[in-house]
Amino acid sequence: MTSTPIPPVVPDTDLTTEAELEGPSRPRKLTRLEKRAIAAKGKLSSPWASFLAILIAILWTIPSVGLLVTSFRPELDIRRSGWWTVIPGLFNGEAEFTLDNYDQALYGSGSNLSTYFVNSFVITLPAVVIPITLALLAAYAFAWIEFRGREILFVAIFALQVVPLQVALVPLLRDYVDVGLNGTFWTVWLSHSIFALPLAIFLLHNFMKDIPRSLVEAARVDGAGHVKIFFQVLLPLLVPAIASFAIFQFLWVWNDLLVGLTFADTSSYPLTVRVAEMAGSRGGDWHILTAGAFISIIVPLVVFVALQRYFVRGLLAGSVKG
């Protein structure tokens, strides 16, 4: 028996590449995985292990299923019985479903989520585009232009990642009120863009560094300036990296409550703020709440499922490299 723990052997740079290997296009790695699959055979055959895995999967799924099913049930049914009671009805065709809740949540005067849906969208797009552009430029300079104080500046920005937003909110809000822009989309865009920069610069710098030096040198020899190198050499290579951070930032902004609550006002609130408000004021109206929650969830969910691959890559690059 080896009772002494083995020292850590995770080569931290390997992780990203491992994660990308799930596609079927790498025959060499697949055979290795297959070999290990054979070696690992029998591991899951333990009934307890399978049971535990299935239990966790069910526990993690059922709450969302409950919300989804409930959002399509008629209001009276929701008040009278639990969502699981529709299951027998599914087989004999007695289960009743309706889109009324969605109609009411989106256009009803009490919730009017369609307006806030537009707001969320209007807030999110610039709040993703602007910080990524600024961060790309800064990351380029940190990776490929020599200048005095570069290291210190980069470390300072890296360290800013841990500053909680809370310390910046009140003074910023006061400035926004002073210039009379408080509650407009402008301040929400600006705040989101600034708060995103430290992580964005750090992540994109990581990707930027991985580009072979020879490519940049070659372009330089050809007489290209930094702007040309940035746009013509680096940007095309960075598309996957940009995609992974864009998903991050998209999820963060769309799902954000604190920044929206602080800097937006009733005319510019994002969905999250409105839905949270409804949870407080109409706590018992589950027909509206479940539909409203689903409306606020669906867009990030679709983006996430469609672009999961990029998201995972960004996740691994962000937290394991470093």
Place this chain on the structure above:
Amino acid sequence: MDWLTEPSSPVEKFGLMFLAILLFVVVMGAILLAVDRPKRIPRWVVVLAFVGPAVIGLAWGLVRPALITIWNSLFDRRGNEFVGLDNYVTAFTTDQFQLVLRNTAIWVVVVPLLSTFIGIVYAVLVDRSRFEKFAKALVFLPMAISMVGASIIWGFVYEFRPDQPGVNQIGLLNQVLVWLGLPPQQFLIGQPWNTFFLIVVMIWIQTGFAMTILSAAIKAIPDDIVEAARLDGLKGWGMFRYITVPSVRPALVVVLTTIAMATLKIFDIVRTMTGGQFGTQVVANEFYTQAFRQNNQGLSSALAVILFILVIPIIVYNVRQMRLAEEIR
């Protein structure tokens, strides 16, 4: 030009959005075009064009306000009178705030440990199984859901109906209690357990993150180590305890500290589910209450600074563990 600040129709809003993006592109384009002359432009101007916007943004929008907040935390609620560390004394000694700090501590300890534990166990269990991708996606999905959405999802699970004949439970958890012959509970009201029922929501969200990172680390464990251990007769729990966990230790540290930092700032869940009532208040939500409901500038600033200070031990732990890992290697 009202629509520039107060757009009312969707058309105006989208118009404003595209205008903002256009404005940004034009300004940045002009700056870059201006410096795109190799040899004729000094290097520091080029650097300024690339780094300047981001650095100015951060200095103005993050560093400066943070310093103002630290300064404000030394003044009274209106910001007129210097009170030294009084706000911090209030935050650490008053019963009300001690409860807030205690709750935050419970969150920061329980959420990372349980999410990471469940995450690694699940990652090991589904590793290289036939349904791995699908199984992972199920646990992964809550990460895309906003904390507000998650709070409503779980609020519905916890929904309580009085225990009377003719009244059906509509919340799943209470129905389970009824099936088991137990009386239904007001999960979000009964102290001190309500904090744990809120914590469940955060664990539900964060486990997917832990699982993803740890699963990648597990896949990176060299085959020969696993093989050698197998020949030594290790399997099941022994393999997990003596091979898997020590091998992914650096990833474990990253996951634990990342989740701990996210949990420290927990705000949305508490605000949406209980509003901080019934003894569930945490620092970030108390900050919001003091800053924007009570208008107590001194105390709210102190709470924000405390949040900042509490991050530091987590980072120190992270850095020390990383150093340790590198030394061993």
